[in-house]
Amino acid sequence: MTEDERFEDLVDQFQYLPDVTPPGASRGFGSHALRVRGRIFAMFVRGRLVVKLPKPRVDTLVTGGHGARFDANKGTPMKEWLAVDPASPLVWTGLAREAMDFVGAAGPPKPARRRR
Template sequence: MLPEERFNALVDEFRASPGVAVPGEPGRRGFGSSALKVNGSIFAMIAGGRLVVKLPRDRVTALIGSGAGAPFDAGKGSAMKEWLTVTTDDEGSWLALAREALNFVGSAHRSSRG
């Protein structure tokens, strides 16, 4: 399965989740329009044919250390500490990491408003 097809499966999985916006919804243009968002913040996207997810910094470091991911550089010359480029290609890993990212970004948004 191609990365885009696997990402589309994630889109289908999260489409009905509370607060989640998926690519292709009306009014979504510009940066992040092809990403999965929760409460307006990106939690998962495709970049360079790979899944990229937002997770806590320590978790990103651990996943890089285990070989499950690599640092994500948005083209500015340095790694973004809370973003992971997923290097595993199995659907189960993608779903688990995307779900973890949804929970992280969703909970961070809630706690910053309280």
């Protein structure tokens, strides 16, 4: 199974959960992302699963060799975002669930952005 197919499988598993929006609902950054209550929790970028997790959890996963901090091409790795190494044995569904729970607990829904 390719990485693209793995992400599509992940989307299939999460898209019908309450408050989850599948990829394609927006354009630009985050267009390939799963959102909970308007906030991105998992996305597919440059062939890698990228998830938002608490900084200490990302630190542990990076130290364990499961990935690297995500850099959105701005030169600064993001503290709460992990780009999962394709060779990592971590189960994507578990990481995405953990990310969804973390992001979903962040407060009220994020308002939708107006398109220009």
